[in-house]
Amino acid sequence: MVSIGYVGVDSVPKHPECAQDGTNRCLGDLKVTKADPPLNPWNVFKVTCPTRQVLNCITDKWAVLVVGCLLERDRRSGELRREIEGISQKMLTQTLRALERDGLVRREVFPSVPPRVDYTLTPLGRSLGGIVDQLREWSEQHIDQVLQSQQRYDKAPDKP
Amino acid sequence: MVSIGYVGVDSVPKHPECAQDGTNRCLGDLKVTKADPPLNPWNVFKVTCPTRQVLNCITDKWAVLVVGCLLERDRRSGELRREIEGISQKMLTQTLRALERDGLVRREVFPSVPPRVDYTLTPLGRSLGGIVDQLREWSEQHIDQVLQSQQRYDKAPDKP
DNA sequence: CCGGATCCTCTGGGATACTG
C-alpha cells in the first residue's frame, strides 16, 4: 500500500475494486463526489476524485498505443504484438485486460484451431480514441519544438 | 539498456540526449522519419518514431496533473505540491524539470528571501493543455461507465 | 521556502518456459 492513503480525507472510500493494483489508490464514493457542489473542475487533484482513475487508464504508454492501433481497425492478438513495436507479450495481455475491464475494448474468442482472439474498440473506447488521435496529431506537429527545446536545455550550463 | 533496441531497423539512431533516461529509448533521426514517404499515421508504433517520445512526456500521471493545474493559472512550487494531492516533493521537482526540458513549462526564480519560484505554461505547454483539458472532460463524463464496466468485469466468473 | 542528495523499498516489466 502506498503511503498517501486517505490522509485527512473524510474517510468514505468505497470502491473496493479500484484499489486492487497499487497504481490507483481509490477514491471515495462516487455519489458523494457527484453530489458535492461543483468545485474546481480539477478536483482531479484530490486523491478522492474518481476521475484520477481514468487518468491511470489513459496515462499508460501501452494503453494509448493499443487504443490507437485498434482505432484503425480491429485486430487479433498477434497482429497487435507485431504492430506495436517493443511491447512484450506480457504487457500486451496485461494492457488488453485492463482496457477490457474498463470497458474500452471488447474481446472476442473464436474457438477455432489454432485459437483466435479478436479485439475491438467499444463505443466508449472509440470515444476516447478521439482524444488519443489528437494526441498523435499534437505529437507530430510539435515534436520538432520539443526536441529543440531539449537540446537547448541540455546544452545550457546553468540548469537547476 | 532495454532489449528491444533498434532491432531490424535501418540503423540511424541519432538523438543522444533522448536515451538518457531508461524510459525513452530513442529513436532514429528525425529528418529521416520526416523525409520518409507518408506511412501509416501511426508509425508511432515503430520504436523509431520520435513521436513516441512525446508520448513518454504526456503519458505520465504527474505531468498531466501538473499541466492541468498550471492551466488554471501560474503557480509557485509550494502551491503545486499542496494542490496536487499525493505528489511527493521529489516527483514534483522531477516532473517540473522534465516539462521544462520539453519546453512545456517555464520556470522563473525570484531571488527573494525566502526564495520563490514560479511556474508557467509556455505557449507550447498551453497548446498541449487543450488536450489535457479534453482528457479531464472525458474522464468526468465517462467515469460512470468505466466504473460500472469494472464492477461487471470483476463480478464475472469466467474472465480469462 | 525551494529543492538537491541519499538511501531503501517495491514493483513494473522483460525473458523464458509451459499449457490448451
Add this chain to the structure above:
DNA sequence: CAGTATCCCAGAGGATCCGG
C-alpha cells in the same frame, strides 16, 4: 496461436536530511 506462471532486475518513487 493465445495466454499463464516464474524468475529476476533496473529503476520509479517515497522518506529524510541538509544546504542556500
